[in-house]
Each structure stands twice: as structure tokens, then as C-alpha cells.
Amino acid sequence: MKSKTKNSIETASTRASLELLYSISRELVANLDLSTVLEHILFLSIKNLGATSGSIIVLGDQGQPINSAVIHAGELFDEDTQRLRFTLDEGLAGWVKRNKKAALVKDTEKDDRWTSRRFSESDKSISKSSVSAPLLVRDHLVGIMTLSHPEPGYFTEDHLDLVQAIADQAGIAVLNGRLYDDSLRTARIMSAIAESSAAINVSLDLEEVIQKILEQTSKALETEAVSLALIESGKERLEFLAATGKGSKEIVGLRIKLGQGVAGWVAQQGESVIVPDAEQDPRFYPSVDDRTGFHTRSIACAPIRSKGEIIGVLEALNPAHPFNDETLRVLEGIGNLAGAAIDHAKLFEQVELEHRRYLELFEASIDPIIITDIEGNIIQANRQAVLFTGYDQDQINEINIHHFHQVNWNTVGQKFENLSETNPLSYESVLHTKDGREVQIEVHIRPININPSKRLQWIVRDITERKELDEMREDFTSMIYHDLRSPLANVSSGLDVLATILPEDGDPTIRSVLDIAIRSTERVHRLASALLDTNRLEAGQHIGNTKPALPADLINESIEIVSPISRQKKQSIQTDIPSRLPQVRVDSDMIKRVIINLLENAIKFSPRESAITANAKRKGNWIQISIEDSGLGIPTEEQDLIFEKFHRSPSTGMGSPKGLGIGLAFCKLAVEGHGGKIWVESNNDAGSRFSFTLPIA
Numbered sequence: 001m002k003s004k005t006k007n008s009i010e011t012a013s014t015r016a017s018l019e020l021l022y023s024i025s026r027e028l029v030a031n032l033d034l035s036t037v038l039e040h041i042l043f044l045s046i047k048n049l050g051a052t053s054g055s056i057i058v059l060g061d062q063g064q065p066i067n068s069a070v071i072h073a074g075e076l077f078d079e080d081t082q083r084l085r086f087t088l089d090e091g092l093a094g095w096v097k098r099n100k101k102a103a104l105v106k107d108t109e110k111d112d113r114w115t116s117r118r119f120s121e122s123d124k125s126i127s128k129s130s131v132s133a134p135l136l137v138r139d140h141l142v143g144i145m146t147l148s149h150p151e152p153g154y155f156t157e158d159h160l161d162l163v164q165a166i167a168d169q170a171g172i173a174v175l176n177g178r179l180y181d182d183s184l185r186t187a188r189i190m191s192a193i194a195e196s197s198a199a200i201n202v203s204l205d206l207e208e209v210i211q212k213i214l215e216q217t218s219k220a221l222e223t224e225a226v227s228l229a230l231i232e233s234g235k236e237r238l239e240f241l242a243a244t245g246k247g248s249k250e251i252v253g254l255r256i257k258l259g260q261g262v263a264g265w266v267a268q269q270g271e272s273v274i275v276p277d278a279e280q281d282p283r284f285y286p287s288v289d290d291r292t293g294f295h296t297r298s299i300a301c302a303p304i305r306s307k308g309e310i311i312g313v314l315e316a317l318n319p320a321h322p323f324n325d326e327t328l329r330v331l332e333g334i335g336n337l338a339g340a341a342i343d344h345a346k347l348f349e350q351v352e353l354e355h356r357r358y359l360e361l362f363e364a365s366i367d368p369i370i371i372t373d374i375e376g377n378i379i380q381a382n383r384q385a386v387l388f389t390g391y392d393q394d395q396i397n398e399i400n401i402h403h404f405h406q407v408n409w410n411t412v413g414q415k416f417e418n419l420s421e422t423n424p425l426s427y428e429s430v431l432h433t434k435d436g437r438e439v440q441i442e443v444h445i446r447p448i449n450i451n452p453s454k455r456l457q458w459i460v461r462d463i464t465e466r467k468e469l470d471e472m473r474e475d476f477t478s479m480i481y482h483d484l485r486s487p488l489a490n491v492s493s494g495l496d497v498l499a500t501i502l503p504e505d506g507d508p509t510i511r512s513v514l515d516i517a518i519r520s521t522e523r524v525h526r527l528a529s530a531l532l533d534t535n536r537l538e539a540g541q542h543i544g545n546t547k548p549a550l551p552a553d554l555i556n557e558s559i560e561i562v563s564p565i566s567r568q569k570k571q572s573i574q575t576d577i578p579s580r581l582p583q584v585r586v587d588s589d590m591i592k593r594v595i596i597n598l599l600e601n602a603i604k605f606s607p608r609e610s611a612i613t614a615n616a617k618r619k620g621n622w623i624q625i626s627i628e629d630s631g632l633g634i635p636t637e638e639q640d641l642i643f644e645k646f647h648r649s650p651s652t653g654m655g656s657p658k659g660l661g662i663g664l665a666f667c668k669l670a671v672e673g674h675g676g677k678i679w680v681e682s683n684n685d686a687g688s689r690f691s692f693t694l695p696i697a
Contacts, residue, residue, distance in 0.1 A: 021162075021340070023048075024169055032685045034058065034177025038069035039076065041170050042145075046071060047570035049159060051147040055094055056135070057084055058143045058174050092132050093144040100141055101194035102133040102167070107152040121228040128155040133164040133169035138332060143167075161307065165340050170332055205637045209345040210242045213314070213338045218244055222320040225294065227251055228304070229263055230312035230342070232408040238267055238313065245317070247292025254288065261285030263313045266301045270310050272332055274323045298323055304333035306339035314338060354378050361461075368460040371448075374416065374505040381456065386461065390434030401458060405429040405441065412445060416456070420448045424459075430461065440467045519564060543590070543673045548697035550585040551616040551623050559614065562603060569608045573599070576615035584623050585697040590670050595625065597663045598690045606687075621675065622693040634682040642680065643668040669691070 023044050035548035038056045046054050058067035065084035070077040088094045096103050097111040108114035108128050126574075128150045145167045145675045149155060188395055203265060214226045225245025236258060243251035258268045265283045280282045288298055300323045300644040304312040321325070368385035372378050381396045389396060389404060397590045401407075408427035412418050424446035431441045444459040496516055559573050565572055596616075602612045606629045613628040634642065643664050671678040671692045682688035 006447065018050075019056040021165055021344075025168055029183045033617065034174065035065055035069065035175055037170075038067065038144065038171045039071075041173070042069050042071050043147070045147060045163070045166055049147060049162065050154070051149050053089075054092070054145070054147040055173075056136075056143055056145045056435075057088065058177075059097070059141055063097065063141070073128045087115070087329065088144075089154065092130060093146055096132045096134050096144050096146075097141060100136065100139075101162055102164045103131070104155060105130040105132075106155065106158065107386055108148075109152075128152060131141050131155045131160050133160070133167035135174055137171045137175045140211075142171050145170060152402075164307065164562075168336060168340065172336070174688070185229050207242075209341050212480060213334065213341070214242055214244050217331065217334050220334070221300070221316050221323075221327060223316040224318035227263075227315045228312065228318070229267070229315070230257075230304075230336075231267055233257070236265055244675045245294065247294040250292045251288070254291070256288075262290065262299050262301050263315050266313045267305055267310060271301075272302040272304050272328045274328060276302075276323065300331055300338075302326045302328060302470060304339045304342070306343045311339055311342065315601060327676065345607075354515065368461070369398075370401060370458040372401050372456045373454065374454055375563050376407075376456075385460070388433070388439075388462070389431070395434075401431075401456075405431045405443065416447070421446065421447055426528075429462065440464045515564070519561075543670075545586050545587050546585050546674075548585055549588045549591075550583055551581050551694075553623060554584075554586075554596060554616050555616060555625065558567055558592050558599060561592075561596055562599045565600065566603050566612070569603065571603060571606060571608070571612060573612045573614060576613065578617065581616055581618060581623060583697040585692040586674055586694055591674070591694065594667045594670050594692070597667055599628040601663065601690075602627050602631070602688075605629060605631035607631070617695075619693065623696060624691055624693050626689055626691040628687065630687040632681060633686050634688050639680050639682060643678070 016648070024041055037566065038058070042054050042056055042425055045051070053070075053072040055070040057065050060066045065088060068084055088097055092105060092111075092113045092115070094104060103113060106112045108130055114130060128148055129152050130146060130148040132144060134141055135145060145163060146197045147155070147163060185285055190452040210228055217223075217226045225243065225248070227243035227248075229240040231237070231485045232255075234238055235506050237255045240251050240254045242248075256264050258264050262273065262278075262281070262283045262285070264285070266273055275281045275284065276298055277284075278299050284296070284299075288294075294317075296319050299315065300319070301313055304314055316323075316331060318329070326677045332683075363384055365384060368388040370378055370385050371380040377400055378397055386393055386396055391399065395565040406429055408429065411425050411427040424444045426442060426444045428442050429441070431439045433439060440463050442463045444461070446457050448457050470519055471647055502511060502514065512603060544685055555575060555577060559575070563573070598610070599614070606612060610630045612628070612630070613617060615624045615628075616623055618624075668678050673693070676693035676697050678690070678692035680688055680690050
């Protein structure tokens with residue numbers, strides 16, 4: 001579900017980014033005046049990225065500042081040349097200029113690349129976040145764009161990518177503005193690129209985007225054919241995804257090696273090229289013409305770039321007028337725009353695919369799933385939810401989730417403040433169906449973001465059978481105790497009488513059998529007491545009859561009881577108990593049963609002739625008692641479950657000792673009933689150490 005939430009966030013973010021890029025593209029089309037373009041791009045970027053200030057500095061051929069736009073707190077500032085030079089020499093923009101790389105500064109106070117600039121006397125040099133990107137055209141630096149925000153850490157890598165994408169488009173605009181006054185030819189080139197940008201960015205469908213690229217290229221260059229190929233993921237081959245002109249169907253799907261043909265050479269070298277006479281160029285690959293029946297005379301080919309990497313090539317064939325430098329500028333400009341457009345289309349396609357998968361999983365889930373707003377109004381429900389509640393789809397979309405069941409506000413918080421996207425909360429409740437039935441349910445709730453509003457996802461599970469099983473277990477537990485109590489008391493009394501009347505010098509075999517019977521009876525008695533105490537403690541009854549007791553006495557008396565069992569397996573039980581430990585205030589009988597239970601488990605799961613250790617030590621106002629064995633250990637995923645009632649670990653293997661799953665649950669309730677806590681530390685094949693704390697008297 002974490003993946004669903006993430007995909008939803010990415011969808012909204014991608015759409016917002018594309019809308020910004022599209023808006024900027026429109027600005028490039030609508031304005032040719034350089035200053036106006038700079039101001040509009042900067043205003044749009046600041047508004048959409050949440051920045052408070054920003055600047056675009058335009059550079060000349062020698063790297064000197066020739067124009068700028070600076071906005072702070074919504075106000076446009078005029079920067080003199082001296083201040084611009086200072087910024088380019090000392091500031092973050094200077095670093096970007098020297099390295100021709102985008103830069104993300106999460107905290108300006110901690111980054112040497114940042115130099116404070118004051119727009120008024122009231123401004124102070126405070127910690128903030130900044131992002132800066134070079135405006136590059138064919139690797140030529142024509143400007144630098146910088147945005148700032150007063151909150152450290154505000155800008156992220158996604159912001160950096162978006163600013164770089166804006167800068168890529170702004171770079172073309174800046175170059176267009178610089179050259180506009182000098183040449184109508186350059187104006188026509190940039191106009192064609194701007195038109196291509198607007199057309200390409202209209203759609204987010206990959207096939208449609210690629211088709212628009214071909215149409216705009218063919219229109220701008222007036223050629224017989226245009227093709228587009230992308231580098232495959234292994235970066236060893238080019239695959240032609242679309243083409244126009246004669247034999248275009250045979251071109252689509254064609255794969256060639258990088259370096260093969262003019263297109264393969266451009267993809268490998270990353271350089272644009274014009275081939276006036278294809279047949280005379282050694283890079284020409286005639287097999288393609290043989291396959292398509294097309295006769296190639298002249299070729300212009302440019303790389304398609306995205307985020308600084310070559311992702312494919314754009315190739316134009318047989319123009320109406322000879323190819324020239326203007327051709328490469330158009331082709332490279334469209335290629336740069338195409339790279340971002342293709343990347344965005346791919347991302348959108350992936351998001352849409354993930355969204356469809358989410359909807360399929362949503363509808364195919366065996367659990368009822370309901371999506372609501374923060375007020376509980378149902379927005380969407382899957383088929384299982386409709387069947388489970390008895391309402392049809394139209395009816396359920398008009399009902400509030402609170403109509404079905406009582407929310408556990410203690411768990412989720414009065415305003416759902418306890419909810420987390422990473423850790424769903426759950427509670428038990430009763431669901432009321434349309435036909436009046438009451439169904440025991442377990443509710444799992446988590447917040448999710450959808451375009452981009454906050455929503456709540458409710459997963460409902462029918463736990464009627466589990467509740468009935470729990471009730472049967474409780475009845476069975478109560479029956480065991482009550483039905484065993486009277487006969488057990490009679491057996492114990494009878495064994496005590498036999499032990500009394502048996503002569504001291506009597507048959508040792510009879511004495512041994514009698515001792516075994518007495519010990520077994522005591523174990524059954526402890527089990528019955530554990531069952532009774534477990535039910536009593538679960539019902540919320542407090543520990544009674546607590547008195548001061550020495551930890552050493554509790555441990556030694558418990559060891560004495562289990563010693564006959566350990567001797568049968570030739571195991572030794574060692575102790576490590578300081579002589580002056582203070583007393584604890586406990587129900588001695590109950591705590592001895594806790595220690596006996598842990599010792600019996602240690603004996604049960606440890607191999608023959610192994611050692612078991614019992615120790616005690618002081619921890620502040622508590623005494624910590626630990627029982628350590630040398631058994632197989634307990635997997636990490638089992639360590640929290642073993643203290644649950646009726647839980648039996650499946651990891652012990654065939655033939656391993658089994659129990660009812662009562663002992664450790666009783667230990668946990670008994671220790672916590674005294675105000676302490678119990679836990680286990682274990683590694684596979686390295687034994688386990690059970691520890692618990694008791695309050696000092």
C-alpha cells in the first residue's frame with residue numbers, strides 16, 4: 001500500500017511539474033523580448049516551487065553578465081553589473097558557472113558555496129535553502145537560474161530536477177533573446193523550436209508525444225522522412241520507435257548497435273552531424289534502405305538528451321533545401337525538448353500503469369477496502385466492501401464510514417493524529433450491515449494521499465470465527481481448571497499420604513515411582529494455576545498477597561523443583577546471584593511459577609549435557625532475573641509472538657517439544673501484573689535469554 005501512496009504522490013507531482021514546464025513553454029512562445037521572458041519564467045518558477053526569491057543571470061560569450069532578472073518577496077529588483085559580477089565570482093551562481101552543474105544547497109549556513117546577498121537593510125543573513133541550475137545550450141553556458149527559500153531543507157532533488165528542466169528551456173529562450181536582434185534567421189529557428197515545445201508538451205501519451213516530435217521536425221525542416229530511436233536499457237543498441245515517409249513501417253522496431261550507421265554514431269559520440277551525401281560517408285548503413293526501399297540522399301541527425309544524458313537520436317532525411325547549421329540548431333533544439341517530453345511521458349505511463357495495477361488489486365482484494373475523506377465520507381469502495389455491507393455501489397458512496405461501526409478514537413486519535421503512512425493502526429469493532437446483522441470485525445486504517453488530498457483507507461476483516469474460537473478456548477481453559485481441580489486435589493492428598501506411610505527403608509523403586517508421581521502432580525497443579533491466573537489477570541484483577549522476598553530464595557527454590565528433570569538430561573543449572581541483593585515485593589508463589597516455567601522451557605529446548613544459567617542483578621529500583629539456555633534460539637519474527645496466549649512457534653521443527661502456549665503468556669501477565677516487564681534476547685543456534693524485572697521492596 002506504501003507503493004500505492006507513493007505512486008499517487010508522484011502522479012500529482014509529475015502533473016504539476018509538467019503544467020509548470022508547459023506554462024514556461026507558452027511564455028517562450030508568447031514573448032521574444034529577453035527581459036520579459038526572464039521575468040515571466042522567474043515569476044512562474046517562484047510561484048510553482050514555493051520559493052520566496054530568485055534570479056536569472058544572462059551571460060555573454062565571454063561569460064560576463066549582460067542581463068538579469070531578480071525577484072525578492074514578490075518585487076522585481078534591478079541589479080547593477082558590479083553586484084552581478086560579485087555574485088558570479090563569490091556566490092552559488094559562480095560555483096554553477098565554473099562547474100556547469102546544478103547545485104542543491106539545503107542549508108546555506110553550512111555550505112561554502114553560498115554568499116549572503118541583501119536586498120534591503122532589514123534583511124539578515126539567515127539559514128535557508130537554495131537551488132541553482134545552469135542554462136546550457138549545446139554545452140554552452142548562457143545563464144544561471146537560482147531560487148531560494150527561508151526554510152533550510154525545503155528544496156529536494158525533485159526540485160533540482162525540475163529547476164534544471166526549467167533552466168534547459170530557459171537556456172533556449174535566453175539564446176533566442178540574445179540573437180533575436182541580430183538575425184531574423186535565428187528568430188525563425190527559435191520560433192520553430194518553441195512551436196515544437198508547445199506541440200510536444202500538449203500530451204503525456206508516449207506514442208502521441210513521439211508522433212508530435214516527428215511532425216514538428218518534418219514541418220520545421222521540410223524533409224521526406226524523419227525517424228526517432230531510443231537507446232535500450234542495456235545501452236548497447238538503438239531501437240527505432242517511430243518514423244515517417246516511405247518504408248516507415250519497416251523502420252519501426254528496427255534495432256542497430258551503437259556506433260552502427262549515422263544514427264548509431266551520433267548516439268555513441270553525442271555529437272550532431274550533417275551528412276550531405278549519404279552514399280559517400282563511411283558511417284552510412286545502406287541495409288536500412290535495402291529493407292525499406294527508401295533512397296537516402298542526405299542526413300541530419302542530433303542526439304536526444306534528458307538530464308544531461310543521451311537517451312536517443314532524432315534523424316531527418318532528404319530535405320527540400322540543403323541542410324545547414326540552422327538545421328542542426330532546429331534539430332538539437334527539438335531533441336532537447338523531446339528528451340524531457342519523452343521522460344515525462346514515460347514517467348506518466350509508468351504512473352498510469354501502477355495506478356491500473358492498484359485498481360486491479362483494490363477490486364481483487366479478498367478484504368473489504370473503503371476509501372474516505374478525513375470526515376469519513378466514503379469516496380470509493382471495492383466489490384468486497386459492497387458484498388460485505390449489503391449496500392450497492394451507489395448507496396455506499398453516499399454513506400459515512402461511521403454509519404457502519406464505532407471508531408476507536410483512543411487508538412487513532414480524536415483527529416486521526418496517531419495515524420502514520422508507514423504504520424497502519426488497527427482495532428476491533430462491530431460492523432452493522434444493511435440487513436441489521438452485527439459482524440465482529442478488525443479494522444486497519446492508514447492515511448493516503450490522492451491527487452493531492454489526504455484520504456483514509458479502511459481495510460475491514462471479518463473476525464467472527466476467530467472470536468468464536470477464542471471463546472471456545474476460554475471455555476476449554478476454564479473447563480480444564482475446574483474439572484481438574486477436585487480430582488487433582490484428591491490425587492495430591494493421596495500421594496502425600498502414601499509418602500507419609502512409606503517406610504524410610506522401603507523399596508527404593510516404589511519411592512522413585514512415588515516421587516515421579518508427586519512431581520507430575522505438582523506440574524499439573526502449576527499448569528492449572530497458570531490457567532486460572534491467566535484468566536484472572538486478563539480480566540484486570542490485581543496481584544494480591546505481595547510480600548518482601550529474596551531473589552536468591554525465589555531462584556534457588558525454583559531450581560530445586562526442576563532439578564530432577566534437568567538431571568535426567570544430565571544438564572547443569574548454574575547461578576550468578578550477588579549476595580546482597582535487596583528484597584522484591586511479590587506474590588512469591590506466582591513468581592516462583594514464572595521462574596519454574598522459564599527453567600522448564602530452558603531444560604526442554606536445550607540439548608543433553610548442556611548448561612543453563614540463572615542470574616539476578618540490580619537495575620535502579622528493579623531486580624532483573626534472567627534464565628539463559630543453549631538451545632536452538634528463537635527467530636526475530638517470533639520473539640514478540642511467543643508471549644501471546646496459545647501461540648506455539650512453528651520454527652521448532654518436527655519432533656520438537658510442544659505445549660499449550662499458556663506458559664509464557666502467564667509469565668508475561670504475572671510479571672506485568674507486578675509492574676515489571678519481560679523480554680527475550682535470542683539468535684538462531686545461539687540459545688536464548690529470558691529476562692524480567694521486579695520492583696524492589
